[in-house]
Amino acid sequence: MVSVRALRKHYTVHKRPPGLRAAFRSLFRRVPTLVKAVDGISFEIAAGERVGFLGPNGAGKTTTLKVLSGLLYPSSGEVRVDGHVPQHREDVFLKKIMLVTGQKQQLLWDLPPSETFALNRAIYEVPEPEFRRRMAELTELLELGDLVNKPTRSLSLGERMKCELAAALVHGPKVLFLDEPTIGLDVSMQATIRSFIRRYNEETGATLLLTSHYMDDVAALCPRVIVIDKGTLSYDGGLDALVRRMRPEKRVVLRLDRPAPALALEGLGKVVSADAAQVVLQVRQDAVSLTVARALATLSVRDLTVEDPPLEEVMSELFAQNRVRAETAA
Amino acid sequence: MRKLGRYLRLLRVQVRSSVLLGLQYRADFLIDGAISLCWTTTALVPLFVVFHDRPVIAGWKFAEALVVVGWFTLLEAILEGAINPSLTAVVEHIRKGTLDFVLLKPADAQFLVSTARFEPWRSTNVLTALAIWTVAFVRLGRGPSPVGVLAALVLLGSATLLLYSLWILTVSAAFYVVKVDNLTNLFGSVFDAARWPVQIFRGVLRWVFTLVVPLALMTTYPAEALLGRLSPLALVGSVAGAGAFAWLSRRVWLGSLARYSSASS
Numbered sequence: 001m002v003s004v005r006a007l008r009k010h011y012t013v014h015k016r017p018p019g020l021r022a023a024f025r026s027l028f029r030r031v032p033t034l035v036k037a038v039d040g041i042s043f044e045i046a047a048g049e050r051v052g053f054l055g056p057n058g059a060g061k062t063t064t065l066k067v068l069s070g071l072l073y074p075s076s077g078e079v080r081v082d083g084h085v086p087q088h089r090e091d092v093f094l095k096k097i098m099l100v101t102g103q104k105q106q107l108l109w110d111l112p113p114s115e116t117f118a119l120n121r122a123i124y125e126v127p128e129p130e131f132r133r134r135m136a137e138l139t140e141l142l143e144l145g146d147l148v149n150k151p152t153r154s155l156s157l158g159e160r161m162k163c164e165l166a167a168a169l170v171h172g173p174k175v176l177f178l179d180e181p182t183i184g185l186d187v188s189m190q191a192t193i194r195s196f197i198r199r200y201n202e203e204t205g206a207t208l209l210l211t212s213h214y215m216d217d218v219a220a221l222c223p224r225v226i227v228i229d230k231g232t233l234s235y236d237g238g239l240d241a242l243v244r245r246m247r248p249e250k251r252v253v254l255r256l257d258r259p260a261p262a263l264a265l266e267g268l269g270k271v272v273s274a275d276a277a278q279v280v281l282q283v284r285q286d287a288v289s290l291t292v293a294r295a296l297a298t299l300s301v302r303d304l305t306v307e308d309p310p311l312e313e314v315m316s317e318l319f320a321q322n323r324v325r326a327e328t329a330a
Numbered sequence: 331m332r333k334l335g336r337y338l339r340l341l342r343v344q345v346r347s348s349v350l351l352g353l354q355y356r357a358d359f360l361i362d363g364a365i366s367l368c369w370t371t372t373a374l375v376p377l378f379v380v381f382h383d384r385p386v387i388a389g390w391k392f393a394e395a396l397v398v399v400g401w402f403t404l405l406e407a408i409l410e411g412a413i414n415p416s417l418t419a420v421v422e423h424i425r426k427g428t429l430d431f432v433l434l435k436p437a438d439a440q441f442l443v444s445t446a447r448f449e450p451w452r453s454t455n456v457l458t459a460l461a462i463w464t465v466a467f468v469r470l471g472r473g474p475s476p477v478g479v480l481a482a483l484v485l486l487g488s489a490t491l492l493l494y495s496l497w498i499l500t501v502s503a504a505f506y507v508v509k510v511d512n513l514t515n516l517f518g519s520v521f522d523a524a525r526w527p528v529q530i531f532r533g534v535l536r537w538v539f540t541l542v543v544p545l546a547l548m549t550t551y552p553a554e555a556l557l558g559r560l561s562p563l564a565l566v567g568s569v570a571g572a573g574a575f576a577w578l579s580r581r582v583w584l585g586s587l588a589r590y591s592s593a594s595s
Contacts, residue, residue, distance in 0.1 A: 066430070069434060070433075070434075071430055071433055071434070071590075073588070089433070091436035091437075092436075094434060094435065094436035095436050097434075098434070099430065099434055101430075104426070104427060104428050104430065104431070105428070106428070106431035108347060108351075110351055110354060111347060111350055111351060111354075115347055115350065118343060118346075119343050119344070120435075122340050122343040123340060123435050123436065123437050123442075124435075124436060125336065151354075
């Protein structure tokens with residue numbers, strides 16, 4: 001469904017050192033600097049897949065999404081979305097895709113969201129019965145209720161995001177690019193948006209490519225992740241495999257009735273954190289059952305869970321590794 | 331034909347949104363109407379001053395010059411009500427990166443941005459223009475001929491197209507520079523010269539206002555048509571000139587779109 005080969009997007013920007021003198025000098029002589037926003041990435045996404053597109057700020061995620069949706073011309077490389085070349089921006093292509101961004105909105109600010117829906121219906125030429133059916137579905141799934149008839153400016157951020165999603169799906173896109181769709185939302189609204197996105201994918205078979213800084217979004221939605229850093233691809237594969245590769249250990253979380261003596265803990269595994277009520281241990285996967293048995297035998301354990309290390313830690317370790325590799329290469 | 335039908339439907343939806351928006355801000359209607367009327371009245375003062383001691387200037391009598399002012403007032407109404415609201419919004423779209431949403435739509439981006447917003451209550455000056463023409467023709471002691479009215483109607487279309495094309499050219503600059511407020515102010519100041527018959531300007535300015543920024547084609551020629559003294563050649567030239575500007579502005583707009591880099595999130 002999505003095919004990207006050796007995609008490059010380079011910009012030239014004019015850099016200027018700080019200060020008044022430099023500002024005057026730059027009036028006459030500007031120093032061009034090449035920015036490699038995306039520098040030769042390749043990947044394929046099959047129809048119906050949900051893929052997380054991860055990377056630190058400035059990694060090139062949004063740039064790639066904009067190239068895929070036809071907003072930016074690639075400097076070189078080949079990009080296809082459902083057989084179309086995005087930058088040709090043919091109507092038939094634009095009717096198949098949508099880009100949803102958590103930081104920008106398409107809803108008409110002073111009018112109710114229903115007006116944006118009507119406008120999009122006309123633009124995408126959605127037949128009236130289909131439009132009504134889809135709006136009824138979206139209203140139910142996103143619990144829009146009466147929100148669609150209130151002026152957009154009077155809606156909360158979460159309510160606006162729900163309406164943004166509805167506006168983006170009026171034409172039933174086959175490919176959905178989601179750029180930080182849950183940014184700034186509270187935890188319960190994030191969960192609502194996540195479950196909706198998942199359901200949309202399962203019910204329509206739409207392909208999803210999602211960027212997010214909230215690892216909960218990625219863990220809940222994306223069996224596969226593509227990681228880019230400084231414009232180059234550093235990982236493409238299963239999320240579980242990434243976690244196993246970066247952090248082969250598991251976390252054993254012990255909730256205690258009585259504080260445990262430090263000496264008793266040291267023999268169990270690496271202590272990540274410990275207080276009177278809770279101890280978190282890091283242990284090798286093959287040692288989990290032994291550690292659990294010994295903890296239950298020696299400590300006053302009220303409750304016990306075995307977890308993967310937090311995804312945030314896995315990602316920051318991956319980014320740190322990439323930085324070290326880049327510095328060594330330089 | 332199907333395409334035309336589709337765009338007419340789109341236009342209807344866009345106009346509907348504008349009307350709904352307008353109804354939310356009913357007070358604007360009265361305030362803007364009153365402000366426009368004040369501006370037009372003060373704009374007539376220089377004309378009174380200039381013609382006070384001289385009955386004829388550059389071949390134009392006071393009443394004839396009033397016909398030019400009438401055209402200027404009418405075009406200002408079109409600019410304020412139909413062109414300005416949408417196109418100033420484009421500049422904001424470009425700056426904030428929300429033009430992305432326009433470009434993602436399967437419809438012509440220039441059409442979408444140009445029809446995004448109409449503010450008909452800003453067009454009260456249409457009535458002022460009709461009043462000015464009435465006064466002018468009463469003072470002249472005659473009415474415009476049917477042929478003159480017909481030619482004037484054709485020129486109203488070409489003048490609107492010219493005005494719109496000049497705005498598209500100005501707005502396209504927003505793709506290259508971040509702030510175009512100065513450019514739009516410059517456009518406003520230059521357009522202000524259209525209240526005078528072009529013959530009043532001498533030398534280079536007259537050429538500039540006829541060929542480069544064709545203010546003559548927008549107000550002087552239509553006024554001459556109403557007065558029944560425009561040559562058929564000037565009529566054809568005006569229409570062709572408007573077509574050429576529309577073509578040029580379309581090329582520049584498309585070229586600018588290709589340069590659009592979108593604001594980062």
